[in-house]
Amino acid sequence: MTRQTTRDAQESLEQFIDRRLDSVTDISQGGQLFAEVVKIIQAVLERVQTQVSAKERRIAEELETLAGVIERAKVDVESVRPQDIRAHHLPLANGELGAIASHLEEATGKILDTCEQLENIAETLPDEARDKLLDCVTRIYEACNFHDITGQRIKKVTDTLEAVETRVDALLSALGGEPPRAEPAAPPPPKPPSDEDLLNGPALPGTGTTQDEIDAMFG
Amino acid sequence: MSVDKKMPILIVDDYKTMLRIIRNLLRQLEFTNVDEATDGSAALAKLREKPYGLVISDWNMQPMTGLELLKAVRADPKLKDVPFIMITAESKTENVIAAKEAGVNNYIVKPFNAETLHKKIAMVLGGS
Numbered sequence: 001m002t003r004q005t006t007r008d009a010q011e012s013l014e015q016f017i018d019r020r021l022d023s024v025t026d027i028s029q030g031g032q033l034f035a036e037v038v039k040i041i042q043a044v045l046e047r048v049q050t051q052v053s054a055k056e057r058r059i060a061e062e063l064e065t066l067a068g069v070i071e072r073a074k075v076d077v078e079s080v081r082p083q084d085i086r087a088h089h090l091p092l093a094n095g096e097l098g099a100i101a102s103h104l105e106e107a108t109g110k111i112l113d114t115c116e117q118l119e120n121i122a123e124t125l126p127d128e129a130r131d132k133l134l135d136c137v138t139r140i141y142e143a144c145n146f147h148d149i150t151g152q153r154i155k156k157v158t159d160t161l162e163a164v165e166t167r168v169d170a171l172l173s174a175l176g177g178e179p180p181r182a183e184p185a186a187p188p189p190p191k192p193p194s195d196e197d198l199l200n201g202p203a204l205p206g207t208g209t210t211q212d213e214i215d216a217m218f219g
Numbered sequence: 220m221s222v223d224k225k226m227p228i229l230i231v232d233d234y235k236t237m238l239r240i241i242r243n244l245l246r247q248l249e250f251t252n253v254d255e256a257t258d259g260s261a262a263l264a265k266l267r268e269k270p271y272g273l274v275i276s277d278w279n280m281q282p283m284t285g286l287e288l289l290k291a292v293r294a295d296p297k298l299k300d301v302p303f304i305m306i307t308a309e310s311k312t313e314n315v316i317a318a319k320e321a322g323v324n325n326y327i328v329k330p331f332n333a334e335t336l337h338k339k340i341a342m343v344l345g346g347s
Contacts, residue, residue, distance in 0.1 A: 108236045115243065138247055138333045141240050145330030148237045152279065152308055 041067040086168045101154050108147040222344045224249045226272030231262040233280040244333050259283025278307035293322040302343045
């Protein structure tokens with residue numbers, strides 16, 4: 001093979017690679033990214049094997065290694081079950097945070113109601129007692145600042161979870177799967193609950209048993 | 220100079236609980252003429268409806284933030300001199316600088332106490 005022939009062969013190989021890689025941009029938007037990259041690498045290998053020089057053979061070996069790495073990465077990612085993160089864990093975390101915010105709102109509202117009642121009572125007391133009581137009420141109002149701060153912190157966590165969700169969707173798409181709808185993962189087969197299984201923390205509003213229902217169970 | 224405790228004050232915060240806390244603290248400081256808005260654009264509409272002696276606003280609100288409200292107030296020839304206090308959890312130096320550059324009169328970081336609120340109002344309104 002002359003120097004000119006070799007250069008021609010390299011150029012056509014580069015053009016071939018460029019053309020195939022250009023198509024990845026379109027394909028990646030619809031998923032199957034990993035699979036397509038592996039296909040391209042295999043196609044390049046076939047081309048290289050027919051136009052081989054020592055240098056190209058080394059490139060081919062490296063590409064083969066790269067294809068292996070991508071395949072292993074895909075298996076590793078799939079073993080983490082990103083679908084469960086998207087469909088189960090993130091909605092659960094969001095629900096719990098929403099419930100926390102709602103309980104905080106409710107509790108703070110009740111504290112403020114009580115403070116306002118105390119202020120009314122204070123107006124009926126002698127001056128010294130009145131001032132002492134109002135001072136205590138002021139301290140409570142000040143402490144209730146926590147509601148706003150906590151609410152903002154919860155919002156930050158919720159935003160972070162949304163960012164994680166977006167990245168998980170991108171990962172699922174790259175793996176060739178469709179982002180699942182936010183449905184809980186299939187329940188495990190029924191078995192008697194262990195003590196650990198019973199420790200679920202407080203139920204989300206509307207999902208637990210009400211006190212009235214519990215009272216009814218006790219007749 | 221004493222502060223007119225009957226002057227209208229507009230408090231702006233997207234957390235209704237926070238509005239209630241500030242209103243109650245103001246009442247304890249004997250400011251009883253207090254109106255509320257839950258975001259910057261609603262506040263701006265109220266400011267254009269009637270004259271206020273003081274605006275106390277949160278920063279982090281949608282669709283119009285406290286900083287945007289401040290800038291809109293300062294850009295409006297009829298409102299540009301209204302005293303404006305920012306009460307916010309945004310406590311980075313750059314936030315305070317941005318608010319100062321936009322023309323805020325004072326800045327309170329959450330969580331705050333009644334004494335701080337009283338002190339800042341007195342500083343802004345020039346009373347005790």
